Amino acid sequence: MTQPMPRQDSKKDRPEKPPPPDSTSTLDVLKAVGEAATVVTGISFISGWLYWSTYYSTFGLNPLELDFSAAVLSVSPIQVVLRDWQSDHAFVARPLILASIVIVLLIGLFVHFRVSGYRRTGVMLLLIAIAMCAGAFHLGRHDGALDFGCSSRLPDVAFVTSADHPLTPGDGASSCVVDSELSCKLVLHSNSVYHYFTTPELEACQPGAESAGAGFATAEIPDSQVRMIRVQRRHW
DSSP states (O other), rough: OOOHHHHOOOOTTTTOOOOOOOOOOHHHHHHHHHHHHHHHHHEEEEEEEEHHHHHHTTTTTTGSSSOOOOOOHHHHHHHHHHHHHHHHHHHHHHHHHHHHHHHHHHHHHHHHHHHHSSSSSHHHHHHHHHHHHHHHHHHHHHHHHHHHHOOSSSSSEEEEEEEEEEOOGGGGOHHHHHHOSOOEEEEETTTTTTEEEEEEGGGGGTTTOOOOSSOOOOEEEGGEEEEEEEEEEEOO
């Protein structure tokens, strides 16, 4: 006896397949944001080194001979921006706001392209690196020229030398070393050496005077010749 053929369900009777899940998940977005944060942290380290190398080159120092720590290079850009914001607001305000907007937009585009699977993420990273490094370079030049002139924000310093190594004016020493007067600016203490320069005279800071820089070479004094140091810091 012939078995009846099973009735085939029509397409209308078949249950509809669930729509495919959205390819863009929250996890993908978080991964892209984490990648962007990692890249920005690495670029911050590079831009920090670029800023300080440009800054100290203004004083005639070789940045390759200075002792820069990784922590200082990574965190210092934030501290530098805050200092410049308070001390030189007119110069920093507009470029800083513009640069922040551009970097945030580039990071947003990087996350979007990364999640969408586009091949333009490398371009976004390159643009972020160029923007941050260019800003660090120009800010380093500006701050170096400012601190090497009459409006220097560097702390005033005086040295009390050791009795075993007394310095005299005949040695080319400044009054901050010979007479322990707060007449010099402390640039940096690195590798057991103090780097400083003599504060410009008031006459050199008058309008029309040659005051683009301090006009004095950066001097050095090692720790072995210093018994005590006096430092007077200024408010931003």
